[in-house]
Amino acid sequence: MDIIGADPEVGEDYGDAVLAGQRWEGRSFLRCDFTEADLRGLVTSNCTFTECKFDRTDLGDSSHTATAFRSCRFDRAVLASAAFRSCTLLGSVFAECGLRGVVLEETDLTLVGLSGALLRRASLRGLRLREANVEGADLRDADLRDADLTGARLRAGKFDGADLRGARLSADALVAADLRGARVDTGTAIAFAAAHGLRVD
Known part of the structure; x- marks a missing residue:
């Protein structure tokens, strides 16, 4: 089912909603709550989520193209095999999320909170991670070639086997x-x- 939006949806409560397999195009959400919603297989295109909550939300196998998640919170969300292509996750925070198999292509991760994230063997090549918080993250064997890590917080991160060739890192990092x-x-x-x-x- 294709749902094409017009006016922004503000403060809507989608908690526990079952919206698996839907297709959303051009929809805009502001401060909406998707806590524990079933969004498996959701497909979005040119959508905008601003200051939305995705606590314990199931986004497994979802696909997002040219969609913006700005200052959103993903607390223990399931993101297994989710794909983000040409998206922005600016200022969003991921806490205790399942990120195995997540696909990130041409996606902006500026100011993203990934403290303690499990990103072993993740492909982050060429991505913008400026001023991102990846303290304590597991990035072993990750592909970070040509990534922009300027100003990123990397303390206690695990980088054994990671490929950082061509990556931009500040002196502090x-x-x-x-x-x-x-x-x-x-x-x-x-x-x-x-x-x-x-x-x-």
């Missing part, structure tokens, strides 16, 4: 992060050494 076992290019290695007070001749 290079000091705070434990990059042992990560794969980096020469430029990052030199910047890492400089950030730790080493002289490279």
